[in-house]
Amino acid sequence: MGAVAxxxxxxxxxxxxxxxxxxxLTDEPARRPAPAAEELVEPLRGFAHGPAVEAAPxxxxxxxxxxxxxxxxxRRPGN
Structure with a gap:
């Protein structure tokens, strides 16, 4: 379910x-799929996902x- 979310x-x-x-997308719903995204993203880099962007502290x-x-x-205005 986390991957779908x-x-x-x-x-x-x-x-x-x-x-x-x-x-x-707000912080609360982003917490739930984060563990699945961590597991699944690497095989999909360059195809479905680009390189990770360094998040500011x-x-x-x-x-x-x-x-x-x-x-x-x-990059989005207001962020």
Whole structure:
């Protein structure tokens, strides 16, 4: 279930970024899929996920998850 939740959460963020909408991913729901994302991401790097982005110290769980999965959550205005 964590892998499915992670995939849905990250793609919802992708769509929000692409359309200029607000991020639907907050820290609380990002905590649940994080362990599954940690296990599954490495075999998918370069295909479904880019290289991990170094998260700034003290970022929230949502930003840390997105950065680990190859999104640059900090590039988004307001983050």
């Amino acid at each position: 992670s995939d849905a959460a990250v793609h919802a963020w992708d769509i929000a970024v692409a359309t200029g909408g607000p991020s639907p 003290g970022v929230g769980d949502a930003t840390a998850l997105l950065d680990h999965l190859g999104r640059d959550a900090g």
